[in-house]
Amino acid sequence: xxxxxxxxxxxxxxxxxxxxxxxxxxxxxxxxxxxxxxxxxxxxxxxxxxxxxxxxxxxxxxxxxxxxxxxxxxxxxxxxxxxxxxxxxxxxxxxxxxxxxxxxxxxxxxxxxxxxxxxxxx
Amino acid sequence: xxxxxxxxxxxxxxxxxxxxxxxxxxxxxxxxxxxxxxxxxxxxxxxxxxxxxxxxxxxxxxxxxxxxxxxxxxxxxxxxxxxxxxxxxxxxxxxxxxxxxxxxxxxxxxxxxxxxxxxxxxxxxxxxxxxxxxxxxxxxxxxxxxxxxxxxxxxxxxxxxxxxxxxxxxxxxxxxxxxxxxxxxxxxxxxxxxxxxxxxxxxxxxxxxxxxxxxxxxxxxxxxxxxxxxxxxxxxxxxxxxxxxxxxxxxxxxxxxxxxxxxxxxxxxxxxxxxxxxxxxxxxxxxxxxxxxxxxxxxxxxxxxxxxxxxxxxxxxxxxxxxxxxxxxxxxxxxxxxxxxxxxxxxxxxxxxxxxxxxxxxxxxxxxxxxxxxxxxxxxxxxxxxxxxxxxxxxxxxxxxxxxxxxxxxxxxxxxxxxxxxxxxxxxxxxxxxxxxxxxxxxxxxxxxxxxxxxxxxxxxxxxxxxxxxxxxxxxxxxxxxxxxxxxxxxxxxxxxxxxxxxxxxxxxxxxxxxxxxxxxxxxxxxxxxxxxxxxxxxxxxxxxxxxxxxxxxxxxxxxxxxxxxxxxxxxxxxxxxxxxxxxxxxxxxxxxxxxxxxxxxxxxxxxxxxxxxxxxxxxxxxxxxxxxxxxxxxxxxxxxxxxxxxxxxxxxxxxxxxxxxxxxxx
Numbered sequence: 001x002x003x004x005x006x007x008x009x010x011x012x013x014x015x016x017x018x019x020x021x022x023x024x025x026x027x028x029x030x031x032x033x034x035x036x037x038x039x040x041x042x043x044x045x046x047x048x049x050x051x052x053x054x055x056x057x058x059x060x061x062x063x064x065x066x067x068x069x070x071x072x073x074x075x076x077x078x079x080x081x082x083x084x085x086x087x088x089x090x091x092x093x094x095x096x097x098x099x100x101x102x103x104x105x106x107x108x109x110x111x112x113x114x115x116x117x118x119x120x121x122x
Numbered sequence: 123x124x125x126x127x128x129x130x131x132x133x134x135x136x137x138x139x140x141x142x143x144x145x146x147x148x149x150x151x152x153x154x155x156x157x158x159x160x161x162x163x164x165x166x167x168x169x170x171x172x173x174x175x176x177x178x179x180x181x182x183x184x185x186x187x188x189x190x191x192x193x194x195x196x197x198x199x200x201x202x203x204x205x206x207x208x209x210x211x212x213x214x215x216x217x218x219x220x221x222x223x224x225x226x227x228x229x230x231x232x233x234x235x236x237x238x239x240x241x242x243x244x245x246x247x248x249x250x251x252x253x254x255x256x257x258x259x260x261x262x263x264x265x266x267x268x269x270x271x272x273x274x275x276x277x278x279x280x281x282x283x284x285x286x287x288x289x290x291x292x293x294x295x296x297x298x299x300x301x302x303x304x305x306x307x308x309x310x311x312x313x314x315x316x317x318x319x320x321x322x323x324x325x326x327x328x329x330x331x332x333x334x335x336x337x338x339x340x341x342x343x344x345x346x347x348x349x350x351x352x353x354x355x356x357x358x359x360x361x362x363x364x365x366x367x368x369x370x371x372x373x374x375x376x377x378x379x380x381x382x383x384x385x386x387x388x389x390x391x392x393x394x395x396x397x398x399x400x401x402x403x404x405x406x407x408x409x410x411x412x413x414x415x416x417x418x419x420x421x422x423x424x425x426x427x428x429x430x431x432x433x434x435x436x437x438x439x440x441x442x443x444x445x446x447x448x449x450x451x452x453x454x455x456x457x458x459x460x461x462x463x464x465x466x467x468x469x470x471x472x473x474x475x476x477x478x479x480x481x482x483x484x485x486x487x488x489x490x491x492x493x494x495x496x497x498x499x500x501x502x503x504x505x506x507x508x509x510x511x512x513x514x515x516x517x518x519x520x521x522x523x524x525x526x527x528x529x530x531x532x533x534x535x536x537x538x539x540x541x542x543x544x545x546x547x548x549x550x551x552x553x554x555x556x557x558x559x560x561x562x563x564x565x566x567x568x569x570x571x572x573x574x575x576x577x578x579x580x581x582x583x584x585x586x587x588x589x590x591x592x593x594x595x596x597x598x599x600x601x602x603x604x605x606x607x608x609x610x611x612x613x614x615x616x617x618x619x620x621x622x623x624x625x626x627x628x629x630x631x632x633x634x635x636x637x638x639x640x641x642x643x644x645x646x647x648x649x650x651x652x653x654x655x656x657x658x659x660x661x662x663x664x665x666x667x668x669x670x671x672x673x674x675x676x677x678x679x680x681x682x683x684x685x686x687x688x689x690x691x692x693x694x695x696x697x698x699x700x701x702x703x704x705x706x707x708x709x710x711x712x713x714x715x716x717x718x719x720x721x722x723x724x725x726x727x728x729x730x731x732x733x734x735x736x737x738x739x740x741x742x743x744x745x746x747x748x749x750x751x752x753x754x755x756x757x758x759x760x761x762x763x764x765x766x767x768x769x770x771x772x773x774x775x776x777x778x779x780x781x782x783x784x785x786x787x788x789x
Contacts, residue, residue: 101344
């Protein structure tokens with residue numbers, strides 16, 4: 001059974017790019033438009049991997065990661081966050097919040113699926 | 123839905139992002155300390171940069187990066203938000219639009235100029251800030267082919283909680299080449315002290331691989347900073363690799379450095395504005411149009427069904443038909459609502475326009491908008507944008523006076539332009555009002571006479587005189603300024619509004635200002651109409667324009683012949699005989715009806731043979747071939763499959779007024 005991935009990004013174009021890449025790689029993709037939306041979808045679904053942006057309205061990625069780590073169902077679920085080179089210490093903050101790894105923007109489909117495979121182990 | 127192009131989506135999104143940034147900046151000009159807006163602008167810039175570089179808009183990404191950096195400093199309290207900075211970023215925002223429109227153009231000169239301005243505003247020398255680069259971990263120089271590595275590692279204790287799977291990492295190591303492994307369990311606590319979520323194990327590995335050192339390190343890229351790792355090249359001179367290894371030196375317990383970073387991150391306040399946005403689903407307008415078409419067909423098919431059901435005695439069929447009628451009606455109403463957008467999206471772009479015009483003209487202008495929540499069909503909004511821009515420009519350029527002139531005439535220095543919208547019945551009225559000098563009627567008349575639009579001395583009603591400004595080639599400006607001479611004339615405005623089945627009213631008081639009201643139907647897709655018969659043809663008159671229906675007896679018809687006026691409560695109203703207008707060649711019915719239609723002030727009676735009843739109709743626009751047919755604005759298909767043409771009210775009223783004028787002139 002292919003893994004279920006939740007992508008959380010306020011940018012529709014990035015969501016579309018990640019969805020196309022991950023769907024082509026055979027994963028099931030669900031989208032959320034910000035952290036609040038993401039958290040809600042996490043609570044009502046069952047995901048094997050979360051790919052999230054950090055800067056978003058309503059609820060940013062860091063807060064969402066912190067919240068999802070409070071959910072017993074998502075203890076140990078990998079979370080990859082999207083970041084830019086200039087984000088500097090934000091990586092540290094995201095790791096502390098409970099993220100598994102990151103992907104630097106700009107990324108392409110190969111980067112993304114490689115990372116997904118890496119953390120999912122499949 | 124995979125066929126949509128991410129780049130196209132990015133462009134739309136970036137344009138919206140730019141609008142939000144702009145709105146945020148404009149809000150900041152009023153309140154420099156608005157933390158929420160500073161965050162919002164930063165977020166917008168950040169997103170724009172990130173996704174810009176994703177989609178190959180490198181110039182945009184690099185340029186935006188600088189603005190983002192500037193705002194980041196403001197956000198972190200390292201630099202104050204100044205009006206100079208806001209102005210610089212506003213200018214930069216315009217440039218970003220250009221970078222978005224022409225990603226491959228040569229923008230260097232402009233970029234440099236704007237960046238200098240920006241850096242001056244932040245009070246810092248041009249950039250130590252680096253361009254965003256596509257960061258790849260640096261490749262170590264190529265290493266000799268096959269080497270043996272001794273790797274001892276211990277992952278952070280909480281790494282499994284955070285989604286790192288040690289077995290996955292070990293599998294990756296195994297994929298690199300020959301790999302011997304042993305577990306280091308010396309830090310395993312007594313069973314009763316174990317936390318099941320923690321990782322107490324370390325590993326020792328010997329890897330024989332031709333891959334470079336960096337690839338081994340890359341396996342641990344996500345945990346590198348917090349883990350303990352010792353990687354040594356132990357390639358023996360000649361001896362074969364021994365997979366079994368001895369325990370490495372006891373790994374030091376790495377102090378956990380992260381807790382300080384755990385402190386609560388600032389969460390941007392979920393302001394109502396962004397909340398609203400995230401509740402929306404974006405659908406291409408084209409799809410809505412397609413759906414509208416289908417609903418239209420459904421409504422037509424449904425009305426055929428009702429007609430058939432009505433002519434048989436089958437009660438079952440009738441009840442199904444009624445059910446379908448109800449459902450189709452609801453579906454159509456829902457569809458209409460889907461296409462509605464608040465005019466706020468239209469109004470918001472004027473803040474920038476007014477801001478720019480104020481700077482350009484040296485006038486002080488306050489833009490007031492009201493009724494932004496009024497909703498109008500999306501097509502209408504799109505088509506209204508250009509005319510509105512023109513009217514607002516006009517108000518500012520021709521209407522508003524310079525501050526000193528305003529003060530001299532006893533007005534406040536700051537001129538006001540009010541954009542408002544409200545709904546009346548099936549129409550929306552959008553008003554552009556200014557408190558400027560008003561329209562100089564003498565000058566309008568002189569100009570119209572000079573251009574041969576009216577005869578010298580010709581008597582005109584006030585409204586007729588004011589409407590002269592909509593004549594092609596008319597301009598009251600003494601010189602064509604940068605603002606007004608942009609290719610769109612008031613005649614184009616009028617044409618556009620009429621194409622929307624709307625009308626324009628002008629009010630103006632010399633010295634105190636002008637008011638131009640655009641009356642537009644809420645939707646272009648469906649109208650409530652009055653179905654009438656003229657000769658053998660069916661026609662639909664938009665119900666919103668209908669004032670009343672009267673009977674025109676044969677005697678009255680004969681009496682009025684040649685004069686074409688009816689007296690309506692002491693008012694003379696001109697009327698048009700549609701039978702003559704459409705040359706039906708048939709005999710009039712003995713009891714003809716007059717449908718009085720109006721747009722605001724003007725009234726005209728239309729003589730028809732029979733009034734059939736009200737009819738909700740889905741408008742099919744006419745083909746290009748019929749572009750010249752001005753009496754009709756579209757067509758619809760009736761329940762019995764016949765076509766009915768929809769009368770163009772604005773055009774008919776104009777024709778009626780013309781006829782009235784001719785008759786008056788003839789005495």
